Amino acid sequence: xxxxxxxxxxxxxxxxxxxxxxxxxxxxxxxxxxxxxxxxxxxxxxxxxxxxxxxxxxxxxxxxxxxxxxxxxxxxxxxxxxxxxxxxxxxxxxxxxxxxxxxxxxxxxxxxxxxxxxxxxxxxxxxxxxxxxxxxxxxxxxxxxxxxxxxxxxxxxxxxxxxxxxxxxxxxxxxxxxxxx
Amino acid sequence: xxxxxxxxxxxxxxxxxxxxxxxxxxxxxxxxxxxxxxxxxxxxxxxxxxxxxxxxxxxxxxxxxxxxxxxxxxxxxxxxx
Numbered sequence: 001x002x003x004x005x006x007x008x009x010x011x012x013x014x015x016x017x018x019x020x021x022x023x024x025x026x027x028x029x030x031x032x033x034x035x036x037x038x039x040x041x042x043x044x045x046x047x048x049x050x051x052x053x054x055x056x057x058x059x060x061x062x063x064x065x066x067x068x069x070x071x072x073x074x075x076x077x078x079x080x081x082x083x084x085x086x087x088x089x090x091x092x093x094x095x096x097x098x099x100x101x102x103x104x105x106x107x108x109x110x111x112x113x114x115x116x117x118x119x120x121x122x123x124x125x126x127x128x129x130x131x132x133x134x135x136x137x138x139x140x141x142x143x144x145x146x147x148x149x150x151x152x153x154x155x156x157x158x159x160x161x162x163x164x165x166x167x168x169x170x171x172x173x174x175x176x177x178x179x180x181x
Numbered sequence: 182x183x184x185x186x187x188x189x190x191x192x193x194x195x196x197x198x199x200x201x202x203x204x205x206x207x208x209x210x211x212x213x214x215x216x217x218x219x220x221x222x223x224x225x226x227x228x229x230x231x232x233x234x235x236x237x238x239x240x241x242x243x244x245x246x247x248x249x250x251x252x253x254x255x256x257x258x259x260x261x262x
Contacts, residue, residue, distance in 0.1 A: 013210050025204055027234045034230045041223055045192060047210040 002028050002057035009039045011048035019048055028057075072111030074164050074173040076139065078104070082180050083156040086141060099144035104130075104177055107137040107162060111170035117162045120176075128154050132162065139177060156181040183262065187255040194220075195247040196227075198235025203246075206233075211250045220248050 007023040023042065026035060032055065039053040081104055089100040109115060115132040117139055128143035139162055143153040158179040166172035192211035196204045224245045227233060231242055 019209055021208060023206060023233075025233050025235070027231050030230060030232050034232055038226065038230070038232045041226060042206065042208055045211055045215055045219060045223075046208050047212055 003060045004028070004058040005030075005035075006056045006058075007035050007039050008054040008056055009043060010051045010053065011043055011046070012051060014047050018051075022056075026055075068169070069166065069171045070111075070169060072113070072164060072170045072173050073108060074111070074162070074175050075108045076162060076175055076177055077106040077108070079176065080178040080180055081105075083154075086179055087151070087153065099142065101140065101142045103133070103138040104141050104160075104179075105139045107132065107139060109137065109164055111164055111167065111173070113165035113167045113170055113172070115162065115164050117160055120159045120161045121157075130160050154179070182259045184259055185255075185257045187257075188252060189255070190250065190252045193247075193249045193251065194223075194245055195249075196233065197243040197246045198240045199243050200235045200240035202235035202240060204233065204235075213250075215248070215250065220245055 005026040005028045007026055009021045009023060011019050011021075013019045021042075023039065026038075035055060036053055040050055043050045086102070086104070087100075089102045092099055107115060115134055115137070117130045117132050119130055128141065131140050131142070132138070133140050139160070145153050156179050160177040160179070161174050162177060163174040164170070164172060190209065190211050192208040192215070194206040194208070196206065198204070227242050227245075233242055234240060235242070
């Protein structure tokens with residue numbers, strides 16, 4: 001909505017010459033038809049012939065909030081990996097359980113927010129965890145399983161979201177990584 | 182250049198708002214037969230639509246306080262003809 005509205009009443013005077021009048025301090029919330037009626041009624045007090053009226057709106061841009069947050073760059077060095085490749089990491093085991101902890105992708109982020117990751121399709125997730133190594137900027141995958149059942153760590157496809165939080169200087173961002181079947 | 186005679190008429194409508202503000206609407210070439218009822222019905226329209234607002238955060242229209250019709254005749258005499 002405009003901060004200030006004026007009506008420009010355009011008419012012709014008794015000699016046929018154009019005569020324009022500006023009506024100021026019009027209520028910005030008034031309807032266009034009320035503004036037009038007002039202009040016509042004012043003109044009806046004169047000997048001029050009504051032509052048309054224009055609405056002139058002025059908006060003070062200094063009242064608008066500054067949009068100071070930049071959009072950060074948040075990207076992954078790879079955006080997908082097959083389940084077989086994920087589970088092909090050498091597992092460390094003690095004969096009873098195995099676990100592996102591997103980086104799925106490098107994260108590039110130029111903002112100053114916090115990075116975090118989560119699985120966005122919970123139905124495919126079982127016995128595994130995803131997290132962000134903030135110091136080294138890597139998307140980490142960890143799973144532990146009893147011997148003989150590592151195939152069932154999770155059901156692919158799995159969608160992982162890597163996110164950055166919004167700060168004073170940067171907007172929030174997110175990017176997806178998919179573990180394919 | 183010959184003598185010229187220019188007549189300009191102006192209608193001034195003085196308005197008052199509840200925040201104490203005043204505004205004047207100026208129109209050219211007013212009718213010569215403006216009646217009190219023309220003004221009171223205009224005032225009623227301004228009340229029902231709140232079409233003109235005062236200074237402080239859109240203060241409400243109060244009333245039309247005065248209506249003046251002024252006619253000015255300007256005479257330019259060519260004293261060299």
